[in-house]
Amino acid sequence: AEQGHSGLGLEAQQASVRAFVEREGWTLVAEHQDIASGKDDRRPGFQAALTRCRQLGAVLVAARVGRITRRAHTLSQLLEEGISIRAADMPGRMT
Numbered sequence: 001a002e003q004g005h006s007g008l009g010l011e012a013q014q015a016s017v018r019a020f021v022e023r024e025g026w027t028l029v030a031e032h033q034d035i036a037s038g039k040d041d042r043r044p045g046f047q048a049a050l051t052r053c054r055q056l057g058a059v060l061v062a063a064r065v066g067r068i069t070r071r072a073h074t075l076s077q078l079l080e081e082g083i084s085i086r087a088a089d090m091p092g093r094m095t
Contacts, residue, residue, distance in 0.1 A: 016063040030049070041074050046068070050083065061088065062086075063087070064087050
């Protein structure tokens, strides 16, 4: 409910990601979602998204980086593993 009031609800996040993907000229291959905090890296949607990225070499895109994870250690591990990550609100490449 809090995210809905702030304009960061699920629909707004999906629209943000879809618009970003379209601007980049990419193809959206899958959407995954969790109704849980980005503090928990064991979320099923997050894990499914990572699996798909590994399988396809796809870019993981979220509306905001905090939607991916709130843990700097996790973000660092993903980048070291070679997973490309983009946040629609910070479109530059994370390396």
